[in-house]
Amino acid sequence: RAGAPESFADLTAQLQPAVVNISTRQRIEVPTSSGNPFAGTPFEGLFGQRGGAQQEPQYREGQSLGSGFIISADGYVVTNNHVVSPTGRGTVEEITVIMPDGTEHNAELVGTDASSDLAVLKISGSKAFPFVEFGDSTQSRPGDWVIAIGNPFGLGGTLTAGVVSARGREAGGRYDDYIQTDVAINTGNSGGPLFNMDGEVVGVNTLILSPTGASVGISLSIPANLAETVVSQLVEFGETRRGWLGVSVLRVTPEMAESFDLATPYGAIVSRIEEDGPAAASGLRNGDLVLQFDGRRVRDSRSFQRMAAETEIGREIELEIIRRDRPMTVSLTVGALSEG
DSSP: OOOOOSOSHHHHHHHGGGEEEEEEEEEEEEOOOOOOTTTTSTTHHHHHHTTOOOOOOEEEEEEEEEEEEEOSTTOEEEEOHHHHSOOSSEEEEEEEEEOTTSOEEEOEEEEEETTTTEEEEEOOOSSOOOOOOBOOGGGOOTTOEEEEEEOGGGOTTEEEEEEEEEEEEOSSOTTOOEEEEOSOOOTTOTTOEEEOTTSOEEEEEEEEOOSSSSOSSOEEEEEHHHHHHHHHHHHHHSSOOOEEOOEEEEEOOHHHHHHTTOSSOOSEEEEEEOTTSGGGGTTOOTTOEEEEETTEEOOSHHHHHHHHHHSOTTOEEEEEEEETTEEEEEEEEOEEOOOO
């Protein structure tokens, strides 16, 4: 069994050149009053009728700070969507990527995905950029050592270390499947990489759960396998293209599991099949229990939806199901989800 590393210094020196700070300059609309001295009184409507002028919108400059990491020698950068998206009623006018040596690059926004909270930027330079690579996040287990490098509170190049605390955490998003760690993550760490001891990116640091707004040892990272899929689509298409089956599913309760002779609840119960969806002509029916999605065990209803979303559009898959007490296999071709 591997013990605690004596030092993270060599690994940090290897990885730190590819971890960047990200700064955005925003133009934010400031709410203004109507200029009506009678606002909130019965005479409010009379002011406009007597020539009260409506004020022009007012704006202020804003700035956000975050982290990111370079994934290719030609300058593709991964970060969180919320790092580069406008605040409130604002627009992002400039995105700057700051290298560890202080060099600054104006960044082009390649694409964003609000559902997964990921974004891809592109920077250009006269020579190849240092970069890091995604690893297989499914191999990260609770108890494994991990490190984060980022820009907390504007303090660039900060290293924090800890262990994977849990897997499969949710925080209200449709495709949430976070890795939980006790690595210290604070404001400004968003979008930075979570590394394993092989120097591979196994997560993108995104959220903290805290009553104070500062780290209390519960940090959430987007797993690399999900991030890599989204990032590759943003680079290729400028948008995400998620799979769709046209199926709604429900959680399997202990009572349902018992009726299907399952030792423990798992899988997903089909509750609705859309008439124009890929599953409509597959033979799938309401009440079917889906146990496997193209050879992979379906943990629960949320994992079923994630599996569908992450599957390549146009691919034919098989669902292993139980209908009443009969095991069956249903085949269908994955369609494209419209998120408009």
